Amino acid sequence: MNDTHQIVNKEDIEEEFKTLQDAICIALEEADGKGKFREDRWERSGGGGGRTRVIENGTVIEKGGVNFSAVYGKTPERILKALELEEADFFATGVSIVLHPISPMVPIIHMNVRYFEMDNGKYWFGGGIDLTPHYVDKEDARYFHLALKDVCDRYDASFYSRFKNWADDYFYIKHRKETRGVGGIFFDHLSENTQLTKEQVFSFVQEVGKSFAPIYTHFMKKNHSMAYGEQERYWQLLRRGRYAEFNLVWDKGTKFGLDTDGRTESILMSLPPEVKWVYDFVPEKHSKEQQTLGLLKKGIDWVGE
Template identity: 70%
Template sequence: MHSTKEQISDWFKSLQDHICTELEKADGKARFKEDAWQREAGGGGRTRVIEKGGVIEKGGVAFSAVHGKTPEKILQALKLPEADFYATGVSIVIHPENPRVPIIHMNVRYFEMSNGVWWFGGGIDLTPHQVDKADARYFHMALKEVCDRHDASYYARFKNWADDYFYLPHRKETRGIGGIFFDHLNEKEGKTKEALFAFVQGVGMLFPQVYTHFMRKNGALPYSPAQKDWQMLRRGRYVEFNLVWDKGTKFGLDTDGRTESILMSMPPTANWAYNHSPEINSAEAETLSLLKKGINWIE
């Protein structure tokens, strides 16, 4: 018996609850504030935002389940026949106060149409302000372990997909150290709907494990004014990706989604410096040299 869209949506709600609880414990100071909303064209969601915490400067954990007539722009982009849609999922972005804690993003989602078309999608990626190779290895090993439990081909395939997706062509650099990204996972994968849902659940449950690890490990480390300045510049790159290239942002806006919830991924502050170039042999210069596709972080 396949899970219904309502059952999948209910699980995503429980995932939002679990992640918020774990992040609050690790932060030790701030609490999430919930903003429940309704979409005029159908559906709604719960956007939860945490600010000015012990580790987290600003973060959002959003659940949504929206439905209705599929906008023509979406039908054309996905080459789909006209039909109603239902989309549900959880989306997360966390911006830490300490520049030695990385930015993290995760999205897990389910989409179906009234004509029987359905798929899962999602991803999780890490954007350190300064790349720590040991942290990168920990993160990618955790992703590989989850992927390997479901399909031995997933990690390499979805890592490459993330390298291509989380990329700023105008900067010729990746957004961070990547992670995994997947979309349109359906019966064409040769797997049941339940098997694909189980994989998505595994990715979702991994999020609090890996991020609270970084919060506890790096949240109290000392940092310099120069590192803070660099953090603001890297946040600027994050904004550039989300507003110029991110398909999720575009999908939300094209489906008349809630603007505040869509743009919760923006950092509280960011900076741009004209033609900025880090000092040769600096940690910042090393980070820039590592923002490229195809790096094997595990070896």
């Protein structure tokens, strides 16, 4: 665990998140070999703005975004009520990522790291990473979870199990009764309610962010050359539909962005470029598609698999 006594403020955190965005974009472009990010800078009428970076039609990545934002101002009434907060101005900054690959053998990935502060002194960090394979591979899931556990264990031995269970609950498509993928870690409202100082919590959040590029470029390099056909592509489009359902129906980040008058194009960047919905689709018995559905459930010990 990095033991630091340096006091961090919102300006420090904002700059670190900008640096993280830059580093991840460089790593993804290098791993893809073709796709390049284009940047849109935007301003929020109520205060603040961000840098939306989108990559499309690469060698590996079909569509993805690595977004940074720092917004502030009067806290909307809906946010105060939803979070049970006293009236005060807010500041929120973070990096949010979703990548949709071309190949159904490469997983979708999402990451978010964020910081929220109110001018009455209340603050917290949140974030997490989760993996959504179109076809669940147990060894890939184990690799992913071991990498996250390593980050968590450097700060608190309880973090991984707590945040893994939190991710299982959060990334759950309730109306389908299935998880979005193989989970990962998810945490919110981290402040001095842990055994860590604010500086140590920020260090943990930074390390989660820095783990993203090595983890995902590993899957890009390992899986993108695997063979697939029309059946796998068809299944990929169906699974993308599930991803869209979660983001539009259940994701709190989507709701927060829209409720705070964030940039709509940036918020909905997470949606896949092409999807398919088929009425009452049932995969064939004993097929790899059915096997994947059987692994989309809470409570799987991926590290022990």
